[in-house]
Structure formats: C-alpha cells, structure tokens
Amino acid sequence: MDASTLWTYSLVAGAVVILIVAVLLLVIIATARSIDRHAKNIWTVGKNIAGNTVSIWMLKETNAVAGNILAGAGVIAATAKSIDEKLDAVAGTLR
Secondary structure (H helix, E strand, O other): OOHHHHHHHHHHHHHHHHHHHHHHHHHHHHHHHHHHHHHHHHHHHHHHHHHHHHHHHHHHHHHHHHHHHHHHHHHHHHHHHHHHHHHHHHHHHHO
16 A cells, blocks of 8 residues: 555544544534423423422411311301300290
C-alpha cells in the first residue's frame, strides 16, 4: 500500500467515525428532549393531583366539627324532650 491509499482509507474511516458520532449525538439529543417532555408532563400531572387532593387533609377537621354539631344536636334534642314533657305535664293539669 502506498501513502495515498493509506491516507484515503484513513480519511474514509475518520469520516465514518465522525458520521457515527454525529448520529449518536443526534439520538442523545432526541432522547434528552423526550425525557424533558415527559418530565414536564409528569410535573403537570403532579400539580393537578396536588390541586385535586388538597382538600382531603381538611376531612379530619370536618369530621371533628361534624362530631361537635352532633353533640350539640343531642343537647338540643334532650332540651326539646324536656320542654315537651313539661308541656305535656302542664297540659295534663289544665284538663
């Protein structure tokens, strides 16, 4: 092999290596963009989930308030029963 043939083979091999590296670099860039796009979608979905479930933590307080309302309603019912019994007693004495 003479020097020009060796030089030609070297240039062709170098061009092939550069081409392969360029293709791999384009694949890496496309993959990075795809990962970024999916990460943005995950972030958006995560924000939506957080927004839709933000009121769940308030259920504990709601249950406590509902219990207080129930207790208050029980006191009102007992008082109303007492008033009803007294009115029945008064009505019985008036007859």
